Amino acid sequence: IDAAFVRIKGTGSSIRLKLIAFATTPYTASIRERLLSPKLDTREIRRLHTELSELAADAVRSVVEQAGEKDSPPDFVAMHGHTLAHIPPEKGRSEYGTLQIGDPAVLAQRLNLPVVCDFRPRDMAAGGQGAPLVPYADWILFHQKEKPVLCLNIGGIANVTVVTPKLEDVFAFDTGPGNMPIDGAMRVLSRGKHRMDEHGSTAAHGDPIQSLYDTLVDHPYFKKLPPKSTGRELFAVEEYLPQGFEHNKDWAPEDVIATVTKAVAFTIIDGIQRFVLPLHAPEQLVVSGGGAHNRTIRKYLREAFPSIPLRTSDEVGLPGDAREAIAFAILGNEAVMNTPANVPSATGAAHPVVLGKIVLP
Numbered sequence: 001i002d003a004a005f006v007r008i009k010g011t012g013s014s015i016r017l018k019l020i021a022f023a024t025t026p027y028t029a030s031i032r033e034r035l036l037s038p039k040l041d042t043r044e045i046r047r048l049h050t051e052l053s054e055l056a057a058d059a060v061r062s063v064v065e066q067a068g069e070k071d072s073p074p075d076f077v078a079m080h081g082h083t084l085a086h087i088p089p090e091k092g093r094s095e096y097g098t099l100q101i102g103d104p105a106v107l108a109q110r111l112n113l114p115v116v117c118d119f120r121p122r123d124m125a126a127g128g129q130g131a132p133l134v135p136y137a138d139w140i141l142f143h144q145k146e147k148p149v150l151c152l153n154i155g156g157i158a159n160v161t162v163v164t165p166k167l168e169d170v171f172a173f174d175t176g177p178g179n180m181p182i183d184g185a186m187r188v189l190s191r192g193k194h195r196m197d198e199h200g201s202t203a204a205h206g207d208p209i210q211s212l213y214d215t216l217v218d219h220p221y222f223k224k225l226p227p228k229s230t231g232r233e234l235f236a237v238e239e240y241l242p243q244g245f246e247h248n249k250d251w252a253p254e255d256v257i258a259t260v261t262k263a264v265a266f267t268i269i270d271g272i273q274r275f276v277l278p279l280h281a282p283e284q285l286v287v288s289g290g291g292a293h294n295r296t297i298r299k300y301l302r303e304a305f306p307s308i309p310l311r312t313s314d315e316v317g318l319p320g321d322a323r324e325a326i327a328f329a330i331l332g333n334e335a336v337m338n339t340p341a342n343v344p345s346a347t348g349a350a351h352p353v354v355l356g357k358i359v360l361p
Contacts, residue, residue, distance in 0.1 A: 154291025184237025
């Protein structure tokens, strides 16, 4: 759980903010296993819905204490929750919806504070993908008067935002998988001993397997045009990699990780080359999220875009690991101020809408 204590003044383009404190509370091994279990049923979802809100309350208390702001508590808490399912609207398909767990009522009760939550459904109700939602915050944080900036967030899913001088011109979409299949493959291949490929070091020592790579980059999602968004339904390791890949004796573990990492990097690069660069000439590429620490992915990006300076979010003054927590603090502020905070040019919504629901203590 990422928690950021942010001081915000104003709304819309007049927002001014300062990060006071940030803390990450890792899920316990038990919580992580339960969230990732393919046998997750309604009883377990109900239990996790409450447990995650209790953990979120602890995370808020911790970051407030770290900030030294006990005598000046937050005005509200913005909680995204843990995404269990995200099925965006699609032409010819009536089924769509999104589900994040973590009970805002419990959080409001424990902290005696208003909680802003459930940010995605309003955009989807207006015909949007419900994602990505971070572009509004990217514009607040990174926009410049003249030239566009390209923001790349590599979380479980990778997404790009072209931060243009004007908000209405912002362009964003999910390129596809980010850390999700890499972390999943590490977990499966190590039988639970490793949760991630730290700094991309395992990938750096492997050789990509061409047949597996060809399969991974041929996924139908990559052929779709923006606006588009995706999630665990397509790119969890169980869905994205061939069944039984861990038992293939011809595939060394480090080679599998090298292959998945190369596929992730390629799909990011391909998305930028096909959908961004023909229309925009970004001044720099700012990378954030857990994948920003993956040196192998950064190496692929630098090789693909030698003329675009690549910087991590930390290098431009915003802690990359805190970016999403800050983004949802901004979205929470806009909900409280009744300011629309989706970006229709990014999500495909019919019009701007105020995101989120507010639960009072």
